[in-house]
Amino acid sequence: xxxxxGTRSTLSLVVNISTLLLVIIWVIPTLGLLISSFxxxxxxxxxxxxxxxxxxxxxxxxxxxxxxxQIKQGDLYILSGNIFEPNSGxxxxxxxxxxQPVAFKAxxxxxxxxxxxMSVSINxxxxxxxxxxxxxxxxxxxxxxxxxxxxxxLDNYKEVLFARGLGRSFINTVAVTIPSTIIPILVAAFAAxxxxxxxxxxxxxxxxxxxxxxxxxxxxxxIPLLKMYTNLGIGKSYFSIWLAHxxxxxxxxxxxxxxxxxxxxxxxIESARVDGASDFDIFVKIILPLSFPALASFAIFQFLWVWNxxxxxxxxxxxxxxxxxxTGRLRELLGSYGGNWEILTASAFVSIxxxxxxxxxxxKYLVRGLLAGSVKGG
Numbered sequence: 001x002x003x004x005x006g007t008r009s010t011l012s013l014v015v016n017i018s019t020l021l022l023v024i025i026w027v028i029p030t031l032g033l034l035i036s037s038f039x040x041x042x043x044x045x046x047x048x049x050x051x052x053x054x055x056x057x058x059x060x061x062x063x064x065x066x067x068x069x070q071i072k073q074g075d076l077y078i079l080s081g082n083i084f085e086p087n088s089g090x091x092x093x094x095x096x097x098x099x100q101p102v103a104f105k106a107x108x109x110x111x112x113x114x115x116x117x118m119s120v121s122i123n124x125x126x127x128x129x130x131x132x133x134x135x136x137x138x139x140x141x142x143x144x145x146x147x148x149x150x151x152x153x154l155d156n157y158k159e160v161l162f163a164r165g166l167g168r169s170f171i172n173t174v175a176v177t178i179p180s181t182i183i184p185i186l187v188a189a190f191a192a193x194x195x196x197x198x199x200x201x202x203x204x205x206x207x208x209x210x211x212x213x214x215x216x217x218x219x220x221x222x223i224p225l226l227k228m229y230t231n232l233g234i235g236k237s238y239f240s241i242w243l244a245h246x247x248x249x250x251x252x253x254x255x256x257x258x259x260x261x262x263x264x265x266x267x268x269i270e271s272a273r274v275d276g277a278s279d280f281d282i283f284v285k286i287i288l289p290l291s292f293p294a295l296a297s298f299a300i301f302q303f304l305w306v307w308n309x310x311x312x313x314x315x316x317x318x319x320x321x322x323x324x325x326x327t328g329r330l331r332e333l334l335g336s337y338g339g340n341w342e343i344l345t346a347s348a349f350v351s352i353x354x355x356x357x358x359x360x361x362x363x364k365y366l367v368r369g370l371l372a373g374s375v376k377g378g
Contacts, residue, residue, distance in 0.1 A: 030352075037349045040151035041342035057092065058148045059101060064128055064139035076129045083142055084124035094120040094144040101143035120144060156346035160333075165321065166347055169329035173307060174354075175238060176317070176325060180245035180306045181299055187246065188253030189295065193283050195254070196262035197269055207258065213251040221247075222315050229316070236323075241316040245306050253298050260294035261287055296365035303358050326351050 032049040039052055047056050062083040070077050083091070093102040096110055096118050104110045110118045116130040120142065128140055161167040194200075195207050225247075229240045264287070272282045288295075310327040317323050324332075333347055 033345055033349050033352075036341065036345040037156055038152045038154070039156075039342070040153055041156070041340070043148065043151055044341050044345070052152075053150055055150070056148050057145055059143070059145050062142045062144065064126060064142060066139050067134035067136055070134050076131060077133050079126075079128040079134060079139065081126060082124045083120070083126055083144065084146075089124055089149070090147040091120055091122050091124055092145045092147065094118075094142060096140065096142065098141075098143065102145050118142070156342045157350070160343055160347045160350065164329075164333060164343065164347070165324075166326065166329055166333075166350060168322070169324050169326045170350065172317075172323055173326045176241055176245075176313065177303060177306045179238075179242045180249070181302045183242060184246045184249040184253050184302060185295055185299060188250055188257050188298070189288065189291065190283070191250075191254050192257035192261050193279075193287050195258050197282075198279060210251050210254050214255065218248045219311070222312070226315055236316055236318045238317070241313060244312055244316050245302075245309075248312070249302050249305070253302070256298050257291065257294050260291055264290055293365040296362045300359055300362050304355050307355050 035049045035052050036044055039049065043052070043056075046058060060083075064079040065081050067079070070079050072078070091106040093105055094110070095101045095103040096112055097103070104120075106120055106122045108119065112118055112128075114130065114132065116128060118126065118128045118140070120126045124146075126142060128134075134140075161170075191210075195203060225244060226236075226240075229235055229243075234240045234243075268286060268290075269282060272286060277285070308327060310325075310331070313325045313328065317325065319328055330347055330351060333343060
């Protein structure tokens with residue numbers, strides 16, 4: 001007995017450690033995505049999210065004011081200003097050549113060609129002087145290394161939600177996902193109750209057919225369904241995609257709910273019938289409240305699948321700007337703004353925040369519903 005207890009304890013420890021590692025592996029990228037979505041775009045492009053709370057040394061290039069803004073002080077012509085404006089910072093070293101970008105310490109005076117002089121102070125004030133007037137249309141380049149403090153902003157989310165159209169796609173996705181989750185749950189609950197507790201011919205054959213549909217790839221039905229919807233006059237619309245997701249989700253929903261509902265105590269159902277309750281009363285007042293764990297477990301799967309769907313949305317809804325869902329919008333952003341990490345990180349987090357909320361709000365019912373729906377049968 002002691003040996004068995006020790007084995008159990010070791011196994012529990014291994015399971016707990018493995019679970020903790022899986023949680024860490026999942027949480028770290030998600031946390032990095034969240035932090036990155038709020039970071040300044042320049043810092044995001046140059047440093048990792050794990051450095052977001054620390055000061056970093058970075059090389060920069062700035063330009064002085066244009067020659068047309070030069071002023072004359074005595075015999076000298078002056079270009080002056082601050083390289084950090086309108087922000088602030090701390091200069092460590094500077095230079096005026098790309099080959100020697102950090103040749104001088106802040107505060108020193110650098111000798112340039114044509115007897116021109118450049119100096120950059122620690123706070124970013126620069127002064128370039130010359131005995132001859134400055135010419136040209138652009139200011140002088142100033143290379144410098146500065147301490148870059150952490151910067152966080154909401155501009156990334158403002159950009160993707162309003163300027164890039166993700167806000168509209170978010171609304172479209174919600175409009176597709178909520179009905180496509182609720183409708184199959186309602187239909188499957190009625191069907192599962194009928195298959196579990198109502199007697200009618202070919203009941204088990206119908207159940208076997210539904211279970212068999214679980215292995216049928218949905219891709220083979222996309223074009224026939226679209227043609228049928230077009231002939232019926234509903235074509236590419238929200239109604240057609242609701243029907244499509246309902247059809248694709250019903251086999252799994254009926255299977256899970258049937259196994260759960262058929263495993264409910266028979267005495268409760270029979271007592272209700274003796275008291276004169278109809279099948280509808282039994283379903284609404286007894287079956288639905290007792291089946292909430294199974295309903296919630298399927299709701300999580302269906303919601304996540306529809307929310308992350310691209311194929312069905314493309315076929316039954318299209319790619320026009322007014323109906324584009326978030327997965328389609330993210331595909332466009334990835335192709336058009338592959339180098340703009342601030343746009344991609346903010347867009348990605350907007351796309352996962354709702355599924356995360358749904359999962360964590362219903363996850364306590366997930367295991368209970370899946371286990372009950374997997375091992376019980378009528």
